[in-house]
Amino acid sequence: MPTPDGPEGTDDHQFFDILYQQFALTTDAKDAYWGVGFDPDEHLQWQVFSEGHEKGSERKWIGSFNHEVDADFAAGMHGALPDLIRRLHDAVDEAERMDTARDQAEGVAAEAVLENMGLQSQITELEREIAFLRGTG
Known part of the structure; x- marks a missing residue:
């Protein structure tokens, strides 16, 4: 059962690492980006392709969708996921810091309170001694 900290007791970093590892296994994850194309001759007209960064690189079919928004989402998430995971790692690290x-800060404040209490006790004791000395003197 998933928890707020990640699936089955894993911490957030492990969860994001697993997610990135799964992304890295997708078609051309490191060498290309996914783009969307329209093909009116296909039953599912919106096509997602892996497209290399260099001219003349091979274009690979990834999948087909009924709706452009679905194809755009799949291609967009594929492109955004590495940056999203990096930012999530940074956010988790910052939260831990x-x-x-x-x-x-709470420890310093607690020490200051204890020191203050000790000094108040010393002041009270010194005031008693002064009062005693004044009474006898």
């Missing part, structure tokens, strides 16, 4: 900084 913020948690650590907050914990440290």
